[in-house]
Amino acid sequence: MSMRLCVYEDKSYPQFYPLTRLRPVYFLRAGILPLYRRVPRYFPDADLTLIGRQSHAQLIAERARD
Numbered sequence: 001m002s003m004r005l006c007v008y009e010d011k012s013y014p015q016f017y018p019l020t021r022l023r024p025v026y027f028l029r030a031g032i033l034p035l036y037r038r039v040p041r042y043f044p045d046a047d048l049t050l051i052g053r054q055s056h057a058q059l060i061a062e063r064a065r066d
Contacts, residue, residue: 005043005047007050016028024053
């Protein structure tokens with residue numbers, strides 16, 4: 001049985017304006033990696049699902065493929 005992890009953006013994203021106006025919070029960088037790229041380092045076998053605002057759905061789909 002594989003583990004599924006969901007990284008989501010809650011209603012607190014306006015606290016990070018203007019950085020989150022054009023991208024989800026988990027695309028922000030903390031050091032060299034975006035936040036969502038840190039998850040596989042600690043859970044290498046987990047399936048990662050990104051959940052964000054509808055207005056950023058296309059960006060999330062494009063970036064998640066990289």
